[in-house]
Amino acid sequence: MPQHMREESHVSTTTSSSTSFKQSMVVESSSFTKVITSDGVTDEKKHSTASAASSQVHMATGQPTVELHSARLQEMKQEGDAPPVISDKISMIKKEGEVVTQEISQDTGAIPLSPPPQQKKITAAKKRSSPARFVSPMQGVITKEDNQVVLECVIDVSDETARRYPTERAQSSLFPIIG
Numbered sequence: 001m002p003q004h005m006r007e008e009s010h011v012s013t014t015t016s017s018s019t020s021f022k023q024s025m026v027v028e029s030s031s032f033t034k035v036i037t038s039d040g041v042t043d044e045k046k047h048s049t050a051s052a053a054s055s056q057v058h059m060a061t062g063q064p065t066v067e068l069h070s071a072r073l074q075e076m077k078q079e080g081d082a083p084p085v086i087s088d089k090i091s092m093i094k095k096e097g098e099v100v101t102q103e104i105s106q107d108t109g110a111i112p113l114s115p116p117p118q119q120k121k122i123t124a125a126k127k128r129s130s131p132a133r134f135v136s137p138m139q140g141v142i143t144k145e146d147n148q149v150v151l152e153c154v155i156d157v158s159d160e161t162a163r164r165y166p167t168e169r170a171q172s173s174l175f176p177i178i179g
Helices: 159-164 167-171
Strands: 003-014 018-036 042-060 066-079 085-096 099-107 133-136 154-156
Touching: none
Parallel strands: none
Antiparallel strands: 003 018, 018 042, 042 066, 066 085, 085 099, 133 154
C-alpha cells in the first residue's frame, strides 16, 4: 500500500512600502510491491519520490515585482536484487517584472547506486606460545658446603605460557620463585 505525506505553508509579510509572499510544498510518496508467481518466483519493486516546490514574490513600491520559483524532484526505483536507481531534478526561475533574469535546470539522469564495498575482516594474529627464556643469566656463586645460596635470574614468559604454568606449580618445582 502506498504511503503519502504532504506539507504546505503560506507566509505573507506587509510593510508600508512592500509586500512579500512565500509558499512552499513538500510531497513524499513510497510504495513496495511484491508479486509471487504460480511457480514460486518472487518479484519485488520499490518506488519512492520526494518533491519540493517553493515560490516567493516580493512587491515593493516603485520597483518591479521579483518572483523566485524553485522545484526539486527526487526519485528512487529498485527491482528485485538489482541496485537502486536514483534521479534528481532541480529547477529555479527568477523573474523581475515580466523578464526572466535567471534560470537554472539540472537533471542527474538515472544513476544506479553501487553497494558499499565489502570490508575485509581484520583478525588479530594469534601470538604463539613460546617457552620461557632467560633474559639475564644466573650468576654463579662460590660458597662453602651447607651454606644457603640464592640464585637470581630474569626470564621472559608469554601470556599463554604463564597461563599454562601457574605460579603454584612453579613454586613446587626444583627452582622455586622467591619474591
